[in-house]
Amino acid sequence: MKLNPDTQYIREANLKEELISSYDAFPLSLPIIQNFTELLFHPNITYIIGENGMGKSTLLEGIAIALGFNPEGGTLNFNFSSYNSHSNLDHYLRLVKGVNRAKDSFFFRAETFYNVATNIEELDKEPLSGGKIIDSFGGKSLHEQSHGESFFAAFTERFQGNGLYILDEPEAALSPLRQLSMLSRINELINQGSQFIISTHSPIIMAYPNSKILQLTEDGMTEVSLEDTYHYSIMKQFFEDRDRLLHHLFE
Numbered sequence: 001m002k003l004n005p006d007t008q009y010i011r012e013a014n015l016k017e018e019l020i021s022s023y024d025a026f027p028l029s030l031p032i033i034q035n036f037t038e039l040l041f042h043p044n045i046t047y048i049i050g051e052n053g054m055g056k057s058t059l060l061e062g063i064a065i066a067l068g069f070n071p072e073g074g075t076l077n078f079n080f081s082s083y084n085s086h087s088n089l090d091h092y093l094r095l096v097k098g099v100n101r102a103k104d105s106f107f108f109r110a111e112t113f114y115n116v117a118t119n120i121e122e123l124d125k126e127p128l129s130g131g132k133i134i135d136s137f138g139g140k141s142l143h144e145q146s147h148g149e150s151f152f153a154a155f156t157e158r159f160q161g162n163g164l165y166i167l168d169e170p171e172a173a174l175s176p177l178r179q180l181s182m183l184s185r186i187n188e189l190i191n192q193g194s195q196f197i198i199s200t201h202s203p204i205i206m207a208y209p210n211s212k213i214l215q216l217t218e219d220g221m222t223e224v225s226l227e228d229t230y231h232y233s234i235m236k237q238f239f240e241d242r243d244r245l246l247h248h249l250f251e
Helices: 056-066 110-124 133-137 147-158 176-191 230-240 242-250
Strands: 010-015 045-050 093-097 104-109 163-168 195-199 212-217 220-224
Touching: 010 056, 045 056, 056 093, 056 163, 056 195, 104 147, 147 176, 176 195, 230 242
Parallel strands: 045 195, 045 212, 104 163, 163 195
Antiparallel strands: 010 093, 212 220
16 A cells, blocks of 8 residues: 555545535535535545435546546546436536546446446447457456456456546445455555545445545535444444344334
8 A cells, every 4th residue: 555646636626616506406405515625535545435315426426527537437538328317516516636647547337337338349349440449358248247247357457557547336246255356456556556536335345544435424524434434333233233233123
């Protein structure tokens, strides 16, 4: 593990409050936006966590689109749309970038990775002189692998280091063992000069030691330790006193 401010490709995010006349409509109606404070990113990993409905995926999406990524994911070169359901939060975000520019980049969304895989196959039907896109994912069709295998191919094959990687619930198709393997891969990429912004529900994924965890609640955004996250507390309670917890759930 290392901490290298020189690889902090994105430093902070703020709201363009001068553009906001009302917070009544989505996404500005989200508690995280109504109580927005300056978001300072960690040079290694910034985790954005919270219960469903708190706006973590919307915030992550807004950051990614403001950086130039396709709403459904992929590299900065991906430009396709399977459906138009993203919010306009990116219009209200002001991002402060670091001095150096990432050499690699990827926006990974668990819920739309299938669409990215489909777009890769469509583009590879008429490959450019540089070769097929799927070769950078290990050469095997992502649709011919299990969901978890295709996810992991992106992390192990496509991510090259010196990169900015934005991941939305990457644990969705990964077993606990694969999540540990992913944490190891994240460490490798950080040591190769990468920065991550990750939205996750997994205490395993959010366990990277030298990082920042931002927990979203109805009151806004708070920096917490792993042990103080709702996710860790619930899992700890479940495994330490499972019978008692299940008794209360089932009575």
